[in-house]
Amino acid sequence: MRTSRTARIGQYAALFGYLLFLVFPFLWLLSTAFKPARELGSLHPTWIPEDPTLANFRQAFDEQPLLHAAFNSLIAALGAALIAVLLATPMAYVMARHRTRLARAATGWVVVSQAFPLVLVIIPLFLVLKNLRLINSMPGLIMVYVVWALPFALWMLVGYVRAVPPELEEAAAMDGAGRLRTLVSVTAPLLAPGIVATALFAFVTAWNEFFFALVLLKTPEKQTLPVVLTHFIGAEGVADLGPLAAAAFLATLPSLVVFAVIQRRITGGMLAGAVKN
Numbered sequence: 001m002r003t004s005r006t007a008r009i010g011q012y013a014a015l016f017g018y019l020l021f022l023v024f025p026f027l028w029l030l031s032t033a034f035k036p037a038r039e040l041g042s043l044h045p046t047w048i049p050e051d052p053t054l055a056n057f058r059q060a061f062d063e064q065p066l067l068h069a070a071f072n073s074l075i076a077a078l079g080a081a082l083i084a085v086l087l088a089t090p091m092a093y094v095m096a097r098h099r100t101r102l103a104r105a106a107t108g109w110v111v112v113s114q115a116f117p118l119v120l121v122i123i124p125l126f127l128v129l130k131n132l133r134l135i136n137s138m139p140g141l142i143m144v145y146v147v148w149a150l151p152f153a154l155w156m157l158v159g160y161v162r163a164v165p166p167e168l169e170e171a172a173a174m175d176g177a178g179r180l181r182t183l184v185s186v187t188a189p190l191l192a193p194g195i196v197a198t199a200l201f202a203f204v205t206a207w208n209e210f211f212f213a214l215v216l217l218k219t220p221e222k223q224t225l226p227v228v229l230t231h232f233i234g235a236e237g238v239a240d241l242g243p244l245a246a247a248a249f250l251a252t253l254p255s256l257v258v259f260a261v262i263q264r265r266i267t268g269g270m271l272a273g274a275v276k277n
Contacts, residue, residue, distance in 0.1 A: 026252065032245035033057070040241050056242035057250075060232075063240075066247055068221065069228040075138060076213075076224060077206035080145035084153045084202040085195055087146070092157030093187070097166070122215055129216065136218045144212050149202040156201065160194030161187075204255050225251050 027047075032040065034052040039045075060066060125144055126135070134140030164187060172182040210226040217223050229251060232244035 026256075029245050029249055029252070032241060033249045035242065037242060056246040059240075060243035060247040060250075063243060064228050064231050064247065065220075066225065066228065066250070069223055069225040070251070072138070072222060073207055073224040073226070076141050076145060077203045079138075079142040080149060080206040081199045081202040083142065083146045084149045085199045088150055088153040088157050088198065089191070089195060092154050092161050093183075095154070096158045096161035122211070125212075126215060135216060136222060138222065141213060141216055141224075142206075144216065145202075145206040145209065148209075148212070149205050153198045153202055156198050157191070157194055160191055160198075164190045200258050200261075204258050208255055 031047055031049060033056055034054075035049045036051055036053045036055065039049060039051065125147075129135050129140045129144070132140070134143065168186050168190075169182050172186045177185065208226065209224075213224045213227050214230075217227065229244065229247055232247065233239045
């Protein structure tokens with residue numbers, strides 16, 4: 001009994017340390033965003049600002065077009081999420097209901113494709129988009145985000161589809177419902193939580209993405225928020241810490257809110273996919 005209690009205390013201590021490790025950068029970012037320039041240059045940094053100020057936020061909005069960049073990121077993220085869900089949902093249904101050798105091979109490829117680093121695919125993608133004349137365009141960036149988010153979105157949705165009992169569809173068919181009506185009236189409502197979680201995952205992935213946007217977007221008016229954040233770093237690599245921290249804090253908030261809302265659904269989808277696949 002004492003050994004079990006000691007082990008549980010050790011687990012909670014390890015979990016607390018891990019959570020502290022994860023949350024430390026955000027807390028330090030939040031503290032830096034409200035510190036005046038005098039405190040940022042101090043040799044003895046403090047956790048809590050002694051004289052908190054909103055000057056860093058005002059300076060950040062004055063120096064860079066954050067709202068316009070956020071709008072570009074919003075368009076790219078919404079477009080990628082919508083298209084990824086529209087493509088992944090029927091594909092996931094077919095892969096889940098028809099467990100052929102081809103479907104199993106496709107599922108394995110979906111998992112393996114996530115191991116490829118960005119550096120290996122950026123040059124082929126750039127050449128393809130160049131031939132399609134989609135470089136420095138929002139449709140081209142959305143297309144890349146869809147391709148990048150689609151494998152994981154498909155893997156998540158396959159798990160959700162397999163969690164829906166096929167007997168419900170068979171019962172609807174016996175009652176005279178056609179295939180389309182069965183999918184719309186029976187399967188789709190049960191898949192709604194998974195579709196929402198998958199769409200929000202694709203949204204967050206596109207919202208936070210930096211590398212593709214940096215390579216594919218050239219003109220300042222089309223750049224997304226992660227790219228604009230780099231403009232707070234000077235040519236010599238010296239960053240304007242206050243405005244940079246304020247802008248980064250604002251850019252991080254949507255991701256935190258989304259994950260706070262859907263973290264249970266995302267975890268459930270990942271576990272369902274791992275068990276069913």
